[in-house]
Amino acid sequence: MLDQRLIRENPNVVVTAMQRRGINIDINSLKLNSEKLKEIEALRNELQAKGNLIGKEVGLKIKSGLSPNSDEIISLREEGNSIKQKVVLLEEKERSLFKKIKANLLELPNLPSIDCPDGKDETENVEIRSWGNPLKGKNLKEHWQIAEELKLLDTQRSVRIAKSRFITLFNQGARLERALINFMLDKHISKGYIEVLPPVLVNTESLQGSGQLPKFAEESFKCSEDDLWLTPTAEVPLTSLHRGEIIPSEDLPIRYAAYSPCFRREAGSYGRDTRGLIRLHQFNKVELYWFVHPEKSKDAHDQITSDAEDILKTLELPYRVVEICTGDLGFSAARTFDLEVWLPGANAYREISSSSICEDFQARRSSIRTKEGKKTRLVHTLNASGLAIGRTMAAILENGQQPDGSVRLPNAIEPYFGAKLLKT
């Protein structure tokens, strides 16, 4: 959520920032409403002060022996009453205006950082660096083919259980998924992350606080009986972990690593990535999340990104880092790096992690602050996948495939999986 003060005092900054995202907005009515709200607030404040004085005066006079039915008291009462009426009217106006402004604000995405490169869509994202030697060649299989041959998963029976885009893992497949989750969590925890296992059903406030609502309601599964949603990413519960709190500055930064299943409706992606582990309604993910002091968030972004990269390096998976341009930037993000893993079978890089700095956007929506002396200040938040488990498994299968049909596993996984190879 954007700062109303910025909208009142520097509306052009907001308009220009939105243009960089490819969005044209008319900010004038929002600006006028915000100014009006301030005016009403000031007026109401003044009237309430007057009313409070009258209340005190009545109390004192009665205590000093004046009859409650004396003319003086009656006239004070009348005055109090008329103030009360005015206040009630102002409060009504204030409430409805505030609601309007809030609804308006909740629809506006974050301002792109000055560091975020301009561009119209994903074709203008910028490759920053790459790591490892991508395996290329003929007759390289795609991960779903390898998975089927090794009997790691069952697609058809998963449709019976749920519907398409759900997967059931078996034997070595299930074991590898579990090994990857444990490996990633252990790795992050060794760097000082706090492990969290959050609820996967979250309420509307939580989704709104991290930016998924109100705009992207069609992307999440909803339990309409209970005002609960299936979480699309652990970023949602992790943000809300400190919703409404003032975090003592000595506690910052707070760094969480959370495993959670993630649920996405994938509306509008019919026909894309229909086979395998790339695009599912339910997938597992280890998520990294930081609450930091606003002045330290830029360094934190580099650090959280490198923590995610570290998993890919340790798993010996070639990847590249792509900086997302303004036209492709997510709703809550000010700046984002995607990590794309090399898939030899698909002969392409695929997104496996997204590392974003949201600055104070989520913190304002969720009211998460810290204290500097006597003043409070919104914290900055950052998130990064570290990593998406299903896509990691796909990458391991494709990168480790052997001519004999087996798959060589990364060395780091052996202690978790208990073998060096996947084989029939």
Add this chain to the structure above:
RNA sequence: GGAGAGGUGGCUGAGUGGUUGAAAGCGGCUCCCUGCUAAGGAGUUACAGGAGGCAACUUCUGUCGAGGGUUCGAAUCCCUCCCUCUCCGCCA
């Protein structure tokens, strides 16, 4: 799901209509005394938002689970909701 109890400041816990933003205790902070990892004394100590000043600060408003209502005036009375605890039921 049924029955009951309760939600007050960092914590414990008073407070049933009028200088109560809130007694008391604990804790915290400052100072004094005391030569010794102890004890004693004095003072101070909720949070948020707005306005004004470079600032220490001043001032106004709101906040006793949340939201409404009654009243000149509500922590206190009324209504709705949420949460916690205990017992029963159900259940991993």
